[in-house]
Amino acid sequence: MPTAEQTHPTSLDLSWARSQFPALAQTINGHPAVFLDGPGGTQVPRRVIDAISDYLVRHNANSGGAFPTSRGTDRVIAEARGAMADFLNCDSDEIVFGANMTSLTYAMSRSIGREFGPGDEVVLTLLDHDANFAPWKALEEKGVTIRTVKFNSAECTLDMHDLAHQITSHTCLVAVGFASNAVGTVNDVEEVVRLARQAGALSYIDAVHYAPHGLIDVRALDCDFLVCSTYKFFGPHMGVLYGKREHLTRLRPYKVRPSSNDVPNRWEWGTLNHECIAGIKACVDYWEQLGQRTCGAGPMARESSVEAQLAASPRPSRRESIIAAHAAIHAHERALTEKLIPGLLAIPGLKLYGITDPRRFDHRCATVVVRIDGHSPLELATKLGERGFFTWDGNYYALNLTEQLGVEQSGGFLRLGLVHYNTMEEVERLLAALREIVGS
Numbered sequence: 001m002p003t004a005e006q007t008h009p010t011s012l013d014l015s016w017a018r019s020q021f022p023a024l025a026q027t028i029n030g031h032p033a034v035f036l037d038g039p040g041g042t043q044v045p046r047r048v049i050d051a052i053s054d055y056l057v058r059h060n061a062n063s064g065g066a067f068p069t070s071r072g073t074d075r076v077i078a079e080a081r082g083a084m085a086d087f088l089n090c091d092s093d094e095i096v097f098g099a100n101m102t103s104l105t106y107a108m109s110r111s112i113g114r115e116f117g118p119g120d121e122v123v124l125t126l127l128d129h130d131a132n133f134a135p136w137k138a139l140e141e142k143g144v145t146i147r148t149v150k151f152n153s154a155e156c157t158l159d160m161h162d163l164a165h166q167i168t169s170h171t172c173l174v175a176v177g178f179a180s181n182a183v184g185t186v187n188d189v190e191e192v193v194r195l196a197r198q199a200g201a202l203s204y205i206d207a208v209h210y211a212p213h214g215l216i217d218v219r220a221l222d223c224d225f226l227v228c229s230t231y232k233f234f235g236p237h238m239g240v241l242y243g244k245r246e247h248l249t250r251l252r253p254y255k256v257r258p259s260s261n262d263v264p265n266r267w268e269w270g271t272l273n274h275e276c277i278a279g280i281k282a283c284v285d286y287w288e289q290l291g292q293r294t295c296g297a298g299p300m301a302r303e304s305s306v307e308a309q310l311a312a313s314p315r316p317s318r319r320e321s322i323i324a325a326h327a328a329i330h331a332h333e334r335a336l337t338e339k340l341i342p343g344l345l346a347i348p349g350l351k352l353y354g355i356t357d358p359r360r361f362d363h364r365c366a367t368v369v370v371r372i373d374g375h376s377p378l379e380l381a382t383k384l385g386e387r388g389f390f391t392w393d394g395n396y397y398a399l400n401l402t403e404q405l406g407v408e409q410s411g412g413f414l415r416l417g418l419v420h421y422n423t424m425e426e427v428e429r430l431l432a433a434l435r436e437i438v439g440s
């Protein structure tokens with residue numbers, strides 16, 4: 001989604017972007033592979049693969065030692081922290097690395113929950129992935145009251161009136177997703193953070209699904225915590241947590257005694273996945289270069305090469321490049337969505353859950369779930385898979401949502417998740433394949 005930071009119109013250098021991802025060249029049964037499984041995990045650029053293997057060849061060691069490979073490891077971690085700080089717009093010591101979003105959230109919920117007890121309330125939403133629900137619901141064991149916010153089933157948008165109603169003077173924390181990994185709705189997290197703050201409560205944002213689609217600015221958002229997973233935005237399988245320094249300093253982590261008590265290390269348990277952390281830096285490098293090429297890929301690019309323009313123009317900061325990359329991704333994904341959704345709605349017997357009105361597409365990302373009469377989501381995903389289209393079926397752990405919409409017992413939905421490396425031609429082929437499968 002565009003934000004105040006994104007001011008200039010830009011276009012995506014799609015052929016360059018696609019050329020960076022070796023996995024996109026695969027074929028299945030003679031069909032080119034089409035990766036529509038981004039919400040479950042995206043592919044990685046070559047530089048991420050190279051950074052992981054380079055780390056294992058040149059720096060492989062534990063951290064904190066007085067010898068070169070260990071010092072190299074410390075440097076790799078520091079560089080990746082700096083890169084993620086630019087990606088989220090915070091300081092390096094506010095970035096915590098972990099195995100994935102779920103483990104980071106269980107760790108945080110246990111530590112934050114140390115301070116809660118009977119009479120305290122936590123507000124959760126039924127639109128969220130279970131990883132931003134179950135870790136907080138577990139605080140009921142301590143006598144904490146859990147309040148849940150409904151969603152409007154027609155468009156699968158968060159019921160903001162209900163949210164305002166559920167937040168009371170007893171609320172200690174509000175946990176909300178930035179975007180739904182099932183129906184693609186983008187929530188008004190600015191307003192949620194504002195309402196939480198007004199009640200004196202902490203805000204905990206799950207940005208796992210939003211991160212590949214929209215710019216995140218934790219400073220502007222002024223949230224207390226935000227979590228994401230790098231494997232959803234073209235990096236390795238890891239999780240990253242932003243926490244305001246004051247909270248990471250004040251709250252008490254569960255930790256082993258000899259490990260560092262410094263912020264943010266006190267929140268990072270045991271030995272980290274150093275090779276993947278090297279890959280995270282390379283992932284942010286990819287975002288940066290994508291943004292740089294985006295800035296250079298306007299009309300001028302027809303007269304001189306992108307490389308020549310990049311060499312001639314002043315170098316944007318890493319954050320500026322990330323902002324430019326997001327602006328270009330937003331425009332590209334919007335165009336794909338405008339093709340995909342009307343095309344799906346024209347298929348007889350198809351029901352799409354979520355926002356379908358193009359005038360409201362700013363409130364959704366390019367993640368779409370459907371059901372088609374007479375065909376289970378598993379059957380559709382299997383048949384599409386045989387034709388080279390990688391899609392998901394089921395609930396994707398958005399369990400409250402599938403239960404509420406009454407589809408949990410019958411296979412959930414078929415999910416089609418587009419990211420920036422998908423093309424218009426892939427969307428057209430997907431629609432043709434679906435029409436062929438359902439015989440229309």
Ligand SMILES: Cc1ncc(COP(=O)(O)O)c(C=O)c1O
Binds near residue numbers: 208209
């Ligand atoms: C919106 C959302 N939140 C949380 C998670 C859990 O992330 P992780 O696998 O990093 O624990 C996912 C994973 O699909 C997700 O889509």
